Amino acid sequence: MTSDDFMFFKLTTHRWAIVGMALLLSLPALARQPLTHDVYTSWNRIQASAISADGQWAWWQMAPEQADGELVVSSTDGERVIRVERGGGAVFSRDSRFVVFQVQPSFDEARQARLDKVPAAERPQPGLGLVDLTSGDRRDYQRVESFALPDESGDWLAWLHGPTGDEQAVDEDDMEDEGPAGGSEEEEKENDEARADKQDPGTNLVIQSLTDERQWQIEHVRHYAWSSDGRYLAATRVSPDGSADALLLVEAASGEVSTLLDGKGRYARPVFSDDGERLAILVRHHDEERAEHAWSLYAWQAGEDRAGLVADEHSAFLEADWHVSQHQQPTFSDSGQRLYFGTAPAPIEPADNEDRLDDEVVRVDIWHWQDPELQSMQLVRLEEERKRSYLAVAHLGDRASELVQLGRREIPDLVLSETGDSPYALGYSNLPYRMEISWDFPRYHDAWRVDLVSGAAEQLASRIQTVPDLSPAGGYAFWWDGEQATWKAYRLGDGVQIDLGAGIASNLADHRNDRPFIDPPYGHGGWMEDDAAFLVYDRFDVWRVDPADPAAAVSLSRGLGAERGWNLRLVDLDPDAAARDPAQPLLAMVFDEASKDHGFVELDIDGQSVRERVMSGHRYGRPSRARDVDSLLFTRENFEEFPDLWISDLAFSDMTRLSEANPQQKDYRWGTAELVEWRSREGRPHQGLLFKPEDFDPGRSYPMIVYFYERDSDGLHRHRPPQAHRSVIIPTFYTSNDYIVFVPDVWYREGYPGDSAMASIMPKVNRLGEEPWVDAGRVGIQGHSWAGYQIAYMITQTDFFRAAAGGAPVANMTSAYGGIRWSTGMSRMFQYERTQSRLGRTLWEAPELYLRNSPLFLADRINTPLLIMHNDKDGAVPWEQGIELFTALRRLGRPSWLINYNSEPHWPTTFANRHDWQVRMQQFFDHYLKDAPAPRWLENGIPALEKGTTLGLETD
Numbered sequence: 001m002t003s004d005d006f007m008f009f010k011l012t013t014h015r016w017a018i019v020g021m022a023l024l025l026s027l028p029a030l031a032r033q034p035l036t037h038d039v040y041t042s043w044n045r046i047q048a049s050a051i052s053a054d055g056q057w058a059w060w061q062m063a064p065e066q067a068d069g070e071l072v073v074s075s076t077d078g079e080r081v082i083r084v085e086r087g088g089g090a091v092f093s094r095d096s097r098f099v100v101f102q103v104q105p106s107f108d109e110a111r112q113a114r115l116d117k118v119p120a121a122e123r124p125q126p127g128l129g130l131v132d133l134t135s136g137d138r139r140d141y142q143r144v145e146s147f148a149l150p151d152e153s154g155d156w157l158a159w160l161h162g163p164t165g166d167e168q169a170v171d172e173d174d175m176e177d178e179g180p181a182g183g184s185e186e187e188e189k190e191n192d193e194a195r196a197d198k199q200d201p202g203t204n205l206v207i208q209s210l211t212d213e214r215q216w217q218i219e220h221v222r223h224y225a226w227s228s229d230g231r232y233l234a235a236t237r238v239s240p241d242g243s244a245d246a247l248l249l250v251e252a253a254s255g256e257v258s259t260l261l262d263g264k265g266r267y268a269r270p271v272f273s274d275d276g277e278r279l280a281i282l283v284r285h286h287d288e289e290r291a292e293h294a295w296s297l298y299a300w301q302a303g304e305d306r307a308g309l310v311a312d313e314h315s316a317f318l319e320a321d322w323h324v325s326q327h328q329q330p331t332f333s334d335s336g337q338r339l340y341f342g343t344a345p346a347p348i349e350p351a352d353n354e355d356r357l358d359d360e361v362v363r364v365d366i367w368h369w370q371d372p373e374l375q376s377m378q379l380v381r382l383e384e385e386r387k388r389s390y391l392a393v394a395h396l397g398d399r400a401s402e403l404v405q406l407g408r409r410e411i412p413d414l415v416l417s418e419t420g421d422s423p424y425a426l427g428y429s430n431l432p433y434r435m436e437i438s439w440d441f442p443r444y445h446d447a448w449r450v451d452l453v454s455g456a457a458e459q460l461a462s463r464i465q466t467v468p469d470l471s472p473a474g475g476y477a478f479w480w481d482g483e484q485a486t487w488k489a490y491r492l493g494d495g496v497q498i499d500l501g502a503g504i505a506s507n508l509a510d511h512r513n514d515r516p517f518i519d520p521p522y523g524h525g526g527w528m529e530d531d532a533a534f535l536v537y538d539r540f541d542v543w544r545v546d547p548a549d550p551a552a553a554v555s556l557s558r559g560l561g562a563e564r565g566w567n568l569r570l571v572d573l574d575p576d577a578a579a580r581d582p583a584q585p586l587l588a589m590v591f592d593e594a595s596k597d598h599g600f601v602e603l604d605i606d607g608q609s610v611r612e613r614v615m616s617g618h619r620y621g622r623p624s625r626a627r628d629v630d631s632l633l634f635t636r637e638n639f640e641e642f643p644d645l646w647i648s649d650l651a652f653s654d655m656t657r658l659s660e661a662n663p664q665q666k667d668y669r670w671g672t673a674e675l676v677e678w679r680s681r682e683g684r685p686h687q688g689l690l691f692k693p694e695d696f697d698p699g700r701s702y703p704m705i706v707y708f709y710e711r712d713s714d715g716l717h718r719h720r721p722p723q724a725h726r727s728v729i730i731p732t733f734y735t736s737n738d739y740i741v742f743v744p745d746v747w748y749r750e751g752y753p754g755d756s757a758m759a760s761i762m763p764k765v766n767r768l769g770e771e772p773w774v775d776a777g778r779v780g781i782q783g784h785s786w787a788g789y790q791i792a793y794m795i796t797q798t799d800f801f802r803a804a805a806g807g808a809p810v811a812n813m814t815s816a817y818g819g820i821r822w823s824t825g826m827s828r829m830f831q832y833e834r835t836q837s838r839l840g841r842t843l844w845e846a847p848e849l850y851l852r853n854s855p856l857f858l859a860d861r862i863n864t865p866l867l868i869m870h871n872d873k874d875g876a877v878p879w880e881q882g883i884e885l886f887t888a889l890r891r892l893g894r895p896s897w898l899i900n901y902n903s904e905p906h907w908p909t910t911f912a913n914r915h916d917w918q919v920r921m922q923q924f925f926d927h928y929l930k931d932a933p934a935p936r937w938l939e940n941g942i943p944a945l946e947k948g949t950t951l952g953l954e955t956d
Contacts, residue, residue: 032666032667032668032669033667033668033669034668034669034736034737034738035668035669035722035732035733035736035737037724037915037918037919037922039668039722040064040065040066040722040723040724040911040915041064041065041066041067042064042067042664043064043662043664043721043722043723044062044063044064044069044661044662045062045063045064045661045721046060046061046062046635046643046644046645046659046661047061047062047063047069047088048060048061048088048089048090049061049624049633049645050090050091050092050624050633051076051624051625051626051631051632051633051647052092052096052099052626053092053094053095053096053626053627053628054095054096054626054628054629055076055626055628055629055630055631056075056076056096056133057073057074057075057076057092057096057099057133058073058074058076058633058645058647058658059071059072059073059074059090059092059099059101060072060645060658060659061087061088061089061090062659062661063088065723065724065911066107066911067107068085068086068104068106068107069086069087069088069104070083070084070085070086070087071083071084071086071087071088071090071101072084072659073090073099073131073133074658074659076631076647076656076658077656078656078658080136082099082131082136084101084103084129085103086103086104086105086106087101087102087103087104087129088101088102088104089101089102091147091149093149093154093157093210094149094150094151094152094153094154095153095154096133096154097132097133097134097154097210098130098131098132098133098154098157098210099130099131099133100128100129100130100131100147100149100157101128101129102126102127102128102129102144102147103126103127103128103129103140104126105123105124105125105126106124109124110123110124121162121163121164122164125142125143125144125145125162126143126144126145126162127140127141127142127143127144128140128141128144128147128159129141130157130208141159141206143161143162144159144160144161144162145159145160145161145162145163145203146159146160147159147160148224148225148226149226150226150227150228150229150230151226151228152228152229152230153226153228153229153230154210155209155210155211155230155252156207156208156209156210156226156230156233156252157207157208157210158205158206158207158208158224158226158233159205159206159208160203160204160205160206160221160224161203161204161205161206162203163200163203195240195241195242196242196286197242197265197266197286199222199238199266200238201220201238201239201240202219202220202221202222202236202237202238202239203219203220203221204217204218204219204220204221205217205218205219205221205224205235207233207250207252207255209252214255216250216252216255216257218235218237218248218250218257219237220237220238220239220240220244221235221236221237221238222236222237222238222267223235223236223267223268223269223270224236224270225269225270225271225272226272227272227276228272228274228275228276229275229276230252231251231252231253231276232249232250232251232252232272232276232279233249233250233252234247234248234249234250234260234270234272234279234281235247235248235250235270236248236267236268236269236270236281237267238267242264242265242286243264244262245262245263245264245265245267246259246260246261246262246263246267247259247260247261247262247267247270247281247283247298247307248260249279249300258305259306260279260298260300260305260306260307261281261283261298261306261307263285263286264285264286265283265284265285265286266283266284267281267282267283268281268282268283268295268326268329269281269329271329271330271331271332272332273332273336274332274334274336275336276302277301277302277336278299278300278301278302278332278336278339278396279299279300279301279307280297280298280299280300280310280330280332280339280341281297281298281299281307281330282295282296282297282298282324282326282329282330282341283295283296283298284296284326291313291323291346293323293326293344293346293347294312294313294323294324295312295323295324295325295326296309296310296311296312296324297309297310297311297312297324297330297339297341297394298310299339299394299396301396310339310341310394310401310403311324311341311392311394311403312324315403316403317392317403317404317405318343318405319345319405321345321346322343322344322345322346323343323344323345323346324341324342324343325341325342325343325344325387325389325390327342327344327387327388327389328341328342328389328391331420332420333416333419333420333421334418334419334420334421335419335421336396336397337395337396337397337421338393338394338395338396338420338421338452339393339394339396340391340392340393340394340416340420341391341392341393341394342389342390342391342392343389343390343391343392343405343407344388344389344390347386365379370435371435372431372434372435373434373435373437373825374438374820374825374826374827375825376820376822376825376826377437377824377825377826378825379825380822380823380824380825381825388412389407390405390406390407390408390409390412391406391407391414391425392404392405392406392407393406393452395453404452404453404454404455405455406425406427406450406452406455407427408457410429410431411427411428411429411448411450411457412429412431413427413428413429414426414427414428414450415427415428415468415469415470416470416474417470417471417472417473417474418472418473418474418578418579419473419474422452422473422474422475423451423452423453423474423492423493424449424450424451424452424474424492425450425452425470425474426447426448426449426450426468426469426470426477426492427447427448427449427450427457428445428446428447428448428467428468429445429446430443430444430445430446432444432446433445433463437826437830438826438827438829438830439827439829439830439833439834439842440830440833440834441517441830441834441835442465442466442482442517442518442520443465443467444463444464444465445463445464445465445466445467445468446459446461446462446463446464447459447460447461447462447464447468447477447479447490448460449477449490449492449495460477460490460492460495461477461479461488461490464479464481465482465483465518466479466480466482467479471489471527471531471534472526472527472529472531472578472579473527473529473530473531473579474492474531475491475492475493475531475547476489476490476491476492476498476531476547477489477490477492478490478500478534480520480521482509482518482519482520483518484499485501485507485508485509485519486499486500486501486502486508487499487500487501487508487521487524487534487536487545488500489534489547491547498547498550499550500534500536500545500547500550501536501545501550501553502550502551502553503545503550503551503552503553504536504538504543504545504553506538506539506540506541506562507538507539508521508522508536508537508538509521509522510522510539514747514748514749514750514838515748515834515835515836515838516750516833516834516835516838516839516840517834517835521537522537522538522539523536523537523569524536524537525537525542525569525570525580526570526572526578526579526580527578527579527580528544528579528580528582528605529579529580529581529582530579531547531579532546532582533545533546533547533605534547535556535570535580537568537569538562539561539562539567540557540561540562540565540566540567540568541555541556541557541559541560541561541562541568542555542556542557542561542568542569542570542586542588542603543555543556544556544605544607554606554607555607556586556603556604556605556607556610557588557601557603557607557610558607558609558610560601560610561590564592565592565593565594566590566591566592566593567590567591567593568588568589568590568601568603569588569589569591570586570587570588570589570603571587571588571589571600571622571623572622573585573587573623573625574625582605585602585603585650586602586603586604586605587600587601587602587603587613587623587650588600588601588602588603589620589622590615591714592615593714595617595675596675596713596714596715596716596717597615597616597617597618597717598615598616598618598619598620598717599612599613599614599615599616599620600613600614600620600652601613602650602651611651613650613651613652614652614655617638617717618636618637618638618641618717619636619637619638619643619715619717619718619719620634620635620636621634621635621636621637621643622634630649630650631647631648631649632647632648632649632650632652633645633646633647633658634646634648636655636657637717637718637719638673638717638718638719639670639671639672639673639691639716639717639718639719639720639732640670640672640719641719642661642662642665642719642721643719644657644658644659644660644661645657645658645659646658662721668736669693669694669695669735669736670694670732670735670736671691671692671693671694671731671732671735671736672691672692672693672694672696672735673689673690673691673716673717673731674689674690674692674716675687675688675689675690675713675716676688676689676690676742676764678763678764678767679763680747680759680760680763681758681759681762681763682749682759684747686744686745686747686760686764687713687745688712688713688742688743688744688745688764689712689713689715689716689731689742689743690740690741690742690743690768691731691732691734691735691740691741691742691743692735692740693735693736693738693739693740694735696773697773698772698773699772699773700773701772701773701774701775702738702739702740702773702774702775703738703739703740703775703778703779703780703925703929703930704739704740704741704742704768704774704775704778704779704780705729705734705739705740705741705742705779705780705781705782705925705929706741706742706743706744706761706765706779706780706781706782706801707728707729707731707741707742707743707781707782707783707787708743708744708745708746708757708761708783708787708790709728709783709784709785709786709787710745710746710786711745711746711747712743712745713743713745720732722736724911724914724915724917724918725914725918726907726908726909726914726917727784727785727807727808727869727907727908727917728782728783728784728787728807729741729782729921730918731743733918733922734925737922739925739929740768740773740774742764742765742768744760744761744764744765745760746760746761746790747760748838750838750839750840751838751839751840751841751846751849752849752852752853753789753790753793753837753838753839753853754789754790754793754794754797754852754853754855756838757790757793757794758793758794758797758798761794762794762798762800765779765800766800769800775929776800777802778802778928778929778930779800779801779802779929780801780802780803780804780805780925780928780929781794781795781801781803781804781805782804782805782806782921782925783805783806783807784806784807784808784869784907785807785808785809785876785877785906786836787806788806788807788808788809788810788868788877789806789809789810789811789855791804791805791806791809792806792809792810792811792855792866792885793853793855793858795855795862795863795864795866796855796858796859796861796862797858797861799863799864801864802864802865802928802929803864803865803867803924803925803927803928803929804864804865804866804867805866805867805868805869805921805924805925806866806867806868807868807869807870807907808869808870808871808874808876808877808879808881808882808906808907809855809868809870809877809881809882809885810837810854810877810881811854811855811856811881811882811884811885811888812854812855812856812857812881812884813832813837813839813850813851813853813854814843814847814850814851814854815880815881815884816828816832816877816878816881817829817832817843817850818843819878819881820878821875821876822874822875822878823875823876823905823906824875829842832850837853839853855885856884856885856888859885859888859889859892859894860892862889862892862894863894865894865895865896865928866885866889866894866895866896866897867896867897867899867920867921867924868882868885868886868896868897868898868899869882869898869899869900869901869907869908869917870882870883870898870899870900871900871901871902871903871904871905871906871907871908872900872902872903872904873903873904873905874905874906875905875906876905876906877906879900882898883898886898897937897938897941899917899920901913901916901917916951919953920935920937920953923935923938923953923955924938932955933955933956934955935952935953935954935955936950936952936953936954936955937951937952937953938952940952
């Protein structure tokens, strides 16, 4: 332990830190510098966080891009802080006494190893850190691949060393009893011959007591799992020659190792029942006469010496040529009396082409007009289908190993109740409607009630235009009925159908939906325990519906949402619980549609009162609740304030900031954000966001960039830190560099998306252009994908913009309509007929709409310099669309550029490419809107002969 990576220190109160930040942000802009692209590798993002069960500690992991991160563990009163360089993946022990984490190799070390082509097993590996939060003592272990703690015990820790690692703990001298090794000398003897099944031998597993110095070690472990209470640890051993392969059970307290199953083969990950009394595992013992895909399911029960066979390919319940599937992890019901697992038909064996040359093999795809799915979609989903499993159940206990097939080809998907012990499951399928996926949306499904004892299935609904679901206690199937604009339920016990919205007069459907498909619901907040009530939303309020008496629905928020224009949505304070406990408070997040402020209120389950907790000009992240106390951990942000972590009680009466991820923000010019309103050409009210430099001078004339997608005004209080974004401008970056940024909302009229963008955006753009502080001759516009299309269309209708940057634009809706979204293999038809493109009709029903909305056919009207980014592996918008537009503009002699990041998808993904795109966009806009010198790539392009030798970013 060194002071560089581990320290305790006392913090001054965070309130003073916040005051200090406010004072610094109020300093004259001359005291701070504009943001540059260099800050991306120093600007932290909080990647993960958690609060301990007792609410006394919290940790968060933060890191910038392309640099080392940091794990911070802090007492929630801010008095004690532990910092771990390169730490991450932390877990608190159940008793909140310890925090365990991995320590990653440094970014530079890992990068250098890749440059040097060091084999993966020899590269720097993660280590493990363990801190006693009571004493502050820290232990470190080298080359640790993974670790695990029991869910309900703070007494034990296990970790698995990486291959060829140094298995010596830093404080090994303190370890007195290493316990039994778990294998004989013969079992541990190395064998120089590689295993025929090509499995690498397992590595050393360490089981460490957290209450004393007991430590047990087992060699050649591949998988391991704790029972929830920490009494047992199950491990699979993969020995060098296979002779000692086994499933082992370790009694943690004594270190005693029992062999539950052995024999050379493949052992999957073991799984315990909730009470730790049962264990299940999938195994494939090596047998030359047995098919490769044939696996066996074994189970063990406390008190037994060995695991017993539950099912294999010879089990009578299976159809001919079916087998136990390796691709579905077994799970126990809460009672442990049911063991669920997967089965599958025999796979289709590949053709044997060993006696053919490569060019003698025919490789062809046959697209058939009656295929349920397009061939392209089948190919994308090929591996998924090869691994498809169908649910089966083994009834244990009183129904000793009675096996029942539940899923089947016509009912491939099943939903179990929260416990898995209810009488029925819900089965559903979209198989009869898969062809319609190409053009319709939402997708259709049929639903069945499946008896978990007999396996009998009874169809309960057909052609539901949503995915049905099952209530947590398993009493009801439920779904959204778009035609009736209500929630429907089916009581599985007696088949009674229920209109869950019968007692709610307000709309449960979002009639603001401007896409040409049935209006979606506002959503629901889940169920109360024992299926006692369904919690559902209208636009503003939360309702409790008793499925036995839906006409007597109660507004839990007492109409407060509708009265104030607040959207109330429930928070899951216990994310592990499928149903809400009536004894626990109902906390709801609040969003004010008018001001865009956020906050929280607390509701009563009987609807008797609403207690307002906090409301402010911020956005709040969804809180995490300490398991044993009423402490909340959450983020708070607005445009100026980074989403740091805060702690409070359920009343939000004493909110305290814990983290300060980016103190360097005070050194940079930032900006301001404000909500603006106007009416479209048709008179519809619109909103948008206007970002200005922090030292905005109304007597000065600024260049402006318009950025949009669809609607972003609800994000007024969203923090927008500098980052190497994959596709769009960051308003903060540009306001820091003396731009104004306008982000308008767009509302659409079916059949006319391009005209809708013009009607929504241009009235306010023109009005802003009349302001003395906007230079109307220096306005640009930028967006990506759907916005890229709209920009391409808009510049065929107006020459107002001096420069435009549109990424991945659709140029020709007639060719794009029949194209493929290669990332999913889906036809693009549904997008035009039902979703984002909003044409609402087929190409042959309304060809004029497709022509009218296609920028390509109006390309001769484009006079605005256009920067296009479209990559050659774009799986969403065919990159030929960008080429069609670029080549048309090139033919017309109009200034245009096409940026193609090689082998990248819909947007650049590597940091180098994302950084490059942000630099090029700034150079482009600075040149056209600020008269900055044009870089070489913009002025002359880069010939293919010079590709890789220069990026052309220089301006001399």
